[in-house]
Amino acid sequence: MPVSLVITADDFGIGPDTSRGILDLAARGALTSTVLLVNSPYAGESVAMWRRAGQPIELGWHPCLTLDRPILPPAQIPSLVNAQGGFRTLGQLLKSLALGQVNRSEVQAELRAQLQRYCDLTGQLPANVNAHHHVHIFKRIGESLATVLLDAGAAPFVRRVVEPAATLRRVPGARLKRTLLTHFGRTAARRQAAAGFPGADCVLGITDPPCVHHADFFARWLRTAATLTGTGVVELTCHPGHLDATIEGRDGTFTDGQLHRRQRELDHLRDPRFLEAVHAAGFAPTAAQPRVESPALSRAG
Numbered sequence: 001m002p003v004s005l006v007i008t009a010d011d012f013g014i015g016p017d018t019s020r021g022i023l024d025l026a027a028r029g030a031l032t033s034t035v036l037l038v039n040s041p042y043a044g045e046s047v048a049m050w051r052r053a054g055q056p057i058e059l060g061w062h063p064c065l066t067l068d069r070p071i072l073p074p075a076q077i078p079s080l081v082n083a084q085g086g087f088r089t090l091g092q093l094l095k096s097l098a099l100g101q102v103n104r105s106e107v108q109a110e111l112r113a114q115l116q117r118y119c120d121l122t123g124q125l126p127a128n129v130n131a132h133h134h135v136h137i138f139k140r141i142g143e144s145l146a147t148v149l150l151d152a153g154a155a156p157f158v159r160r161v162v163e164p165a166a167t168l169r170r171v172p173g174a175r176l177k178r179t180l181l182t183h184f185g186r187t188a189a190r191r192q193a194a195a196g197f198p199g200a201d202c203v204l205g206i207t208d209p210p211c212v213h214h215a216d217f218f219a220r221w222l223r224t225a226a227t228l229t230g231t232g233v234v235e236l237t238c239h240p241g242h243l244d245a246t247i248e249g250r251d252g253t254f255t256d257g258q259l260h261r262r263q264r265e266l267d268h269l270r271d272p273r274f275l276e277a278v279h280a281a282g283f284a285p286t287a288a289q290p291r292v293e294s295p296a297l298s299r300a301g
Contacts, residue, residue, distance in 0.1 A: 002284035006157070006200060006235040008128065009034040010062060012046055014251060018241030019046035021266045025240055026057035030269040032287045033128045035062035038117040039071055042246065047121045058287045060128030060156065061118045063111055063145060065135055066090045067251055071113040077106040090133045097138055107144040115148055125152065128288035130159030130237075134181055137161050137188040146195045157288035158192050159235060160199040161185030167204060170224045173211030181206065198291055200235035209257030212264045219277040226281040234283065240266035 009022045012034040019042070025031045034057055037043060050059055066087050070077055074085035079102050082088050088096070096102045118126060129136075129149070136142045136158070149156065162185045163178050185203075192199055204221045211217065218236075225234060241262035252258025268274060278285060 002279075002282055004233045004286040005032075005278060005283035006128075006233060006288050007032045007278075007285055008060075008130070008159070008235060008237055008288070010130065010237060010239050011035075011037055011132070011241070011251075012050075012059065012062070013037045013040045013043040014067075015040075015042050015241070015244035015246035016045055016049070017244035018247065018262060019049055021241035021244075021262070023049060023053050023056065024242075025266065025269050027053070028270055029285070030274060031057055031238075031240075032285050033058040033060055035060040035126075035128060035130055036118060036121070037062045037064050037067070037132060038114050038121065039064050039068050041068065043117075044121060058127055059122060060130075060288065061115065061126035062130065062132050063114055063136065064132040065107070065110070065141065066093055066133050070110050071117050072110050077103075077110050079103040079106050080110060090135070093135065094138075097140060102140055104140055104144055107141055108148055111145055111148045112151075115152055115154075125154040126156050127290045129156045134159075134161050134185075137181065137184045139188070139191075142188050142191060146192070146197070149197070150195065155196055155198070155291035157290050158197040158199050159203060159237070160189035160192060160201070161206075162189050162202050163204070163206065164202050164225065167221065167224050171207075171221055173207035177208075178206050196291065198289060200233040203235045203237055205237040209261040212261045212268075217265075218268050218274055222277045222281040222283065233286075233289075238265050238269065240269055242266065 009031050012019050012022050013036045022031065022034050036059055065080055066089060069086045070081060074081040080087060136145050161181050163182045168175060168178060189199065204225055239262055243259060243263045247259055248254060
């Protein structure tokens with residue numbers, strides 16, 4: 001039997017050309033889900049594009065604590081922002097977490113505000129959730145996210161950042177980063193499951209920009225993961241988009257490879273050989289599957 005493959009494009013709403021690229025791929029059937037950065041200045045415009053396109057793809061939520069400005073006034077969440085009132089960088093946030101300087105109540109307050117913004121924009125609770133830069137794998141943030149979702153009566157599919165040993169060994173690119181993410185992700189996945197959130201058995205696709213330029217990029221991931229076909233659900237994460245000048249200086253630059261990586265991933269995904277590789281590896285594309293009813297469980301935090 002084919003194994004379900006959730007193909008999730010992260011960062012919908014980060015910029016208009018990125019969002020347009022994701023919608024182009026959705027129209028081709030190359031994606032099954034995407035997640036919205038509600039604190040981006042382009043979030044509202046991107047949701048309007050999604051509606052005009054006929055809502056061709058499942059639109060989830062991409063909680064963010066490392067890009068742009070928060071939804072709440074910075075004075076209400078001082079442990080999360082820099083002197084200019086924007087979110088700190090990923091490195092700065094990780095340092096603050098390690099030193100115990102991130103206030104749990106502030107994390108919950110900002111995530112609650114972001115979830116409300118998501119509901120205001122889309123008119124629904126999210127079916128698919130994963131945090132920008134995977135920060136939900138860290139205990140204080142992950143537990144806060146679980147509390148906010150459960151309080152809202154939501155039980156979405158939440159990304160489990162756990163990569164199989166086979167792909168860690170055989171697929172090159174950012175192996176140290178992927179190993180560390182999996183180390184923290186395994187514990188986070190157990191917390192997510194205990195809180196009642198569904199998710200994939202493993203995630204594929206995390207890498208660095210140079211590897212994306214390999215002509216066989218996605219097909220190599222899929223071939224290597226074909227040995228995992230005894231598992232129930234696999235998630236392939238991707239970051240496609242048309243070249244987007246609005247991201248310059250916000251989430252990469254024209255010189256570090258991040259912006260061109262999105263265009264390259266879009267090219268791979270719209271190539272007919274991508275879906276051929278999906279099926280050849282024994283996968284069946286599917287949307288993320290939230291729980292139908294909210295779990296009557298104790299809070300994760």
